[in-house]
Amino acid sequence: MNIDKINIVKNSKPIKIWDLSILIFVVTVSVVAFFLLFNQKGAVVQLWIDGKYISDYNLNHTQSIELDVHLGHMCFSISDGKVFVVHADCDDQICVRMGEIDKVNQTIVCSPNNVILRIVGESDLDF
Amino acid sequence: MKKQYNITKRTVRIALFVALALVMYMVESLVPPVFAFAPGAKLGLANVVSLCALVLLGIVDSYLVVVLRCILAMFLVGNPTALMYSLPSSIFALSSMVLLYCFIFPKVSLMGISFLSAIVFNIVQLLVASWVVGNIYVVLYLPLMFLASAGAGLFVGLLSFFVIKHTPSNVYL
Numbered sequence: 001m002n003i004d005k006i007n008i009v010k011n012s013k014p015i016k017i018w019d020l021s022i023l024i025f026v027v028t029v030s031v032v033a034f035f036l037l038f039n040q041k042g043a044v045v046q047l048w049i050d051g052k053y054i055s056d057y058n059l060n061h062t063q064s065i066e067l068d069v070h071l072g073h074m075c076f077s078i079s080d081g082k083v084f085v086v087h088a089d090c091d092d093q094i095c096v097r098m099g100e101i102d103k104v105n106q107t108i109v110c111s112p113n114n115v116i117l118r119i120v121g122e123s124d125l126d127f
Numbered sequence: 128m129k130k131q132y133n134i135t136k137r138t139v140r141i142a143l144f145v146a147l148a149l150v151m152y153m154v155e156s157l158v159p160p161v162f163a164f165a166p167g168a169k170l171g172l173a174n175v176v177s178l179c180a181l182v183l184l185g186i187v188d189s190y191l192v193v194v195l196r197c198i199l200a201m202f203l204v205g206n207p208t209a210l211m212y213s214l215p216s217s218i219f220a221l222s223s224m225v226l227l228y229c230f231i232f233p234k235v236s237l238m239g240i241s242f243l244s245a246i247v248f249n250i251v252q253l254l255v256a257s258w259v260v261g262n263i264y265v266v267l268y269l270p271l272m273f274l275a276s277a278g279a280g281l282f283v284g285l286l287s288f289f290v291i292k293h294t295p296s297n298v299y300l
Contacts, residue, residue: 006182006296006299009288013236014236015236015238015281015284016234016235016239018239019238023239027277029270030271030274034270037270048260051260051261051262052261094166097160097163109260109262111208111256114260115260116260116264118264
């Protein structure tokens with residue numbers, strides 16, 4: 001604890017030109033990176049459980065898939081080229097709140113159940 | 128300036144800050160997520176307490192506050208996996224706060240420190256998450272998390288600035 005420094009904090013401005021420039025830089029880079037990363041419509045969604053590849057599902061087929069996972073039950077749905085988790089037995093519900101995804105490289109992660117849904121494009125299909 | 132060490136005062140102060148951080152943590156879990164676009168992003172109100180602890184209590188005590196807060200929060204929520212996410216990211220975030228505050232503080236303000244530590248927090252947390260689920264593609268959420276850290280970091284920084292500005296000096300002297 002340093003009293004002089006506390007007084008500097010008390011008398012300083014809450015934000016300075018350096019903060020603003022770092023902030024604007026990071027926000028710009030993030031927005032650009034976001035649009036570069038997720039700009040291509042996906043073709044197939046891959047299902048990974050416990051870090052292992054299980055299977056993939058075509059995004060053009062409307063279907064609903066039920067899974068048995070660590071904490072119980074999980075259900076995700078595919079329609080109009082979009083994937084979303086309908087229901088999951090876990091305590092944080094982050095995967096349900098992530099909503100719909102439809103772009104290549106987008107993922108839905110359920111870390112308590114160790115389930116990943118990842119969208120890939122046509123060009124990745126031979127993988 | 129004479130340095131007075133009073134171990135009881137110090138313990139009580141640390142306990143007070145830990146209690147405050149836990150209350151912030153519980154209050155935050157009651158409000159709905161602010162950043163709907165970023166998965167699992169939170170406002171991080173408990174970081175107001177971490178930042179204030181660093182400024183008002185010093186480096187060692189702020190580490191104690193953060194570690195105790197993470198461990199006790201695990202007991203409050205009753206979810207041991209939460210510790211795996213919160214402890215490493217909180218410690219790295221606090222370390223970045225310490226470095227920034229000690230070496231380049233007058234150049235960057237509290238809002239900048241809080242924003243950069245939020246970024247460090249999110250990087251570490253996504254790395255832990257991708258290690259846990261065994262898939263590195265989780266890291267692709269970083270841009271979204273950075274946008275959330277911008278909002279959350281600025282809010283937390285502004286809040287801590289006002290808290291420190293208006294805390295009477297007999298709290299930390």
